[in-house]
Amino acid sequence: MAKKQTDSAWETLLDLEEQPAGPLHDRLRRALRSAIVDGRIAPGSALPPSRTLAVDLACSRWVVTEAYAQLAAEGYLEARSGSATRVRHGVAAAATRPTPPKPPPVPPRFDFAPGLPDLRAFPRKRWSDAIREAGLQVPFTDLSYLAPAGHPRLRRTLAGYLNRSRGTATSAEDVTICGGTTDGLARIARGLRERGFTHLAVEDPGWTWTREAIADAGLLPVPIGVDRDGLRVDLLRARPEIRAAIVAPAHQFPTGVVLAPARRAELIRWAHDVDGIVLEEDKDADYRYDRRPVAAIQGMAPSRTALLGSVSKTLSPALRIGWFVTPPRWTPAVAAANPLAVPPPVLDQLAFAHFLDSGGYDRHLRAGRRRYRARRDALLAELARRLPQARVSGAAAGLHLLLHLDGVQATRVVAAAARAGVRVDAVAGYASDAETGDSTVILGYGNLADSTIPEAVARLADAIEAAARQAGGPGTPPQEGLRLPEAD
Structure with a gap:
């Protein structure tokens, strides 16, 4: 098809079979009029030449010219010599009287919303350089469909980074790249459900998205209270139906408490006793101002802990890059429970790997x-x-x-x-x-x-x-x- 103008209506879908029975030119007229009235063809749009539309519809040119002529007589179209036939301005608006769209909400001038990093400090230049480097170096084979677990390079790089900076004990095989912490939690929860788990304990108070993601995956979220030492493990033990719990040990939201060392050990013992698993949410762990960040629980009990993290609080939630580390015996089960899981775009994964390897992230x-x-x-x-x-x-x-x-x-x-x-x-x-x-x-x-x-x-x-x-x-x-x- 010839090059089209931006205001043309050449690609409008016209289903003549949906129109009431009658001559073909009449059905075409009604189809065009409906498209104009519904706003699918905007005022001022150019209709295709009669010869072109006749070929597209496999009909005679007379059918198209007759439909155009009737619509022009009704005031929907205007035709000028040497110019395209166009929809008359004002016709669609008068016919449909659309409701004016609501104005977008005005953002607050002073935003104390939790959970966001300083978006003004996003490293635009370094991230752009990382994207460019990834685009130049990526093998063409990596531009095809990759494994849902994520690009091997980022999985290797991230495993090394987490072992070094968070004290974890993992390998690339048990690292999965996902679309953020919520995505990772939902995937693990589906894996738990497939293994017969029915309940998952959550900190109370805590993030609402956590409870929603758990429920959406088919498990029942159970609120468990938090005291000055963190999640109350004694309340977990009082609920034998619970064999999994998600905690934020480095800095609980919203209370701001840090899971005490004795409570960490108690939580691990509970997971062993019930043959369960601890899901460790690690997003706030990078920011500790009065001392060095506390190491991840995963390094203390890699066989009983899954670690969840993302760049949402360090770079930007818009990147949609997260990860989770699962115990080796859980990795296949979580993968099997999420056969349609889609990792972030390959170039973004490779850019983050480059950002980590270059020291830019540190x-x-x-x-x-x-x-x-x-x-x-x-x-x-x-x-x-x-x-x-x-x-x-x-x-x-x-x-x-x-x-x-x-x-x-x-x-x-x-x-x-x-x-x-x-x-x-x-x-x-x-x-x-x-x-x-x-x-x-x-x-x-x-x-x-x-x-x-x-x-x-x-x-x-x-x-x-x-x-x-x-x-x-x-x-x-x-x-x-x-x-x-x-x-x-």
């Missing part, structure tokens, strides 16, 4: 730790100045902290802050019991610009004051923030 993490520690310190100082009565908690790690309020419901603060252009979350939105953390808000600072911290905190303080007035002012009975149970 340098990016070191710079991020310095940036986030300084930002956290600045946020704490501003909170102390503007909200001296509020209590802050959470280990010096990760990309968020908790702000505990007295006499104010966090949900009211969230609403008042939104009206002031500030995005914050309430702990209650991540708990199985809506009353948990009802006076505690989550302040994510990963994607918050340093220069905006004073104004952001000032607006948040005003929102808290407005929420307190709405609740009844000083006479309101005090409410405690999130109070974790004492460790056993």
